[in-house]
Amino acid sequence: MATIRKLRGRWQAQVRRRGTKPRCKSFDTKLEAEKWARELEAQVDRFGAAPDTRILESTTLSELLERYKTEVSPTKRGSVQEIQRIDVLKRHDIAYRTMMGLSPQDISSFRDERLRTVAPSTTVRELAILSHVLEVAIRDWGLPLGRNVVKLVRRPVIRNERKRRLEGNEEQRLLDACSGGKIPYFRTLLIVAIETGMRRGEILGLRWGDISHNRRVITLTMTKNGSGREVPLSQRAYSALSEWKGRSDETETRVFAMAPGSLEQAWYRLLARAEVSGLRFHDLRHEGVSRLFERGLNVIEVSSISGHKELRMLRRYAHLDAADLVARLG
Known part of the structure; x- marks a missing residue:
């Protein structure tokens, strides 16, 4: 179990597991400390050791999107359209979030914001790109993310079925x-x-x-x-x-x-x-x-x-x- 305590006006979270080096980190709020500890414990359970998560604190979603655009998108048949969508994603506030701070709530807020200006189908495509970027980062680039937060967010329902056929003459x-x-x-x-x-x-x-x-x-x-x-x-x-x-x-x-x-x-x-x-x-x-x-x-x-x-x-x-x-x- 993680230990959460208040020290010199800040909240400190400490995670100890047998066979792994203890990890601790300080936060402004107790909620942030508990969230960090839960995610670190989940990573220990998944990988058998506590990965070095410092890279998550300095890596932004924008940096992952740019790497994905350079290395992955050109290999796809729809590369032109995907690169255009990635450029749009990089202009939103969510792109400046670090991977340590990126949460399902951030993805939900982004989804709701996009639905006010674009069609549900566009939003679904953008969420699909974000999800695959995180999957590639975890599986191929070795980023120590405990989970793909995009998969935890509900996707918009697309209702674009058309029944229009040629009529009369x-x-x-x-x-x-x-x-x-x-x-x-x-x-x-x-x-x-x-x-x-x-x-x-x-x-x-x-x-x-x-x-x-x-x-x-x-x-x-x-x-x-x-x-x-x-x-x-x-x-x-x-x-x-x-x-x-x-x-x-x-x-x-x-x-x-x-x-x-x-x-x-x-x-x-x-x-x-x-x-x-x-x-x-x-x-x-x-x-x-x-x-x-x-x-x-x-x-x-x-x-x-x-x-x-x-x-x-x-x-x-x-x-x-x-x-x-x-x-x-x-």
Whole structure:
């Protein structure tokens, strides 16, 4: 058991364990002394000895974030986005906390502060980064932390499910409006998105060499979930791609030579011309996956095409048309 006593106006905590060197430290309050003693005892129980925690008193969360950004983030596929989020985290007060003083209450306060200005999904991503930084610091960098305090904090609930699908003649209006734009392949791009349910990044990264004309299949070597997959093409999608290939520049290896930002701008201009509102480009993925179910494919078949690894995530996209289901029930 730790000994807590008041000495010369300050509170001193002393931890003694058989076979380990006694450790003591002074604090301004009794609560701080008790907290330090509990954490040190937990570390002794975990490691079998009292680690030198002086490094925790001088190391800030900002320093760990910077090291993580330099050593770990560049190895990830989403490194650009993660580095941007780390730079945001380093501007908050929590980044100046030392690892000795970092507590679950600090993480909770940070969470509540962020929820006042950003969406829950953004807050969850930032908490995930903080949690992994601490995990790497403990497991790979040998930082003598007794626990990952981020894991002790409740994560915000994300409710961003969308049920928006193409309604009435919206699809035809969008396709017709493509002729009024300056992007010659935009109509083909929309057809591929609707027919395959592929993600925006997968579509924009598509190369002519990824398309097997004999098999009528697109081969994606690397996707968002870290693995590749094959996407079968409907006759409609294959015909649209073939027609565009006949008109495209033979020296261009990419099917759709467009940046994500340019696609977003072109999409909003297209919505205005087609007089369609409340539709996001990502909703075309919802539409495509839902149509696969409506064509009679089962969950395993749809997941192999869409790339979803979890049924929970797949259900968010599969908003089936009730009238179609009634017809199939008989």
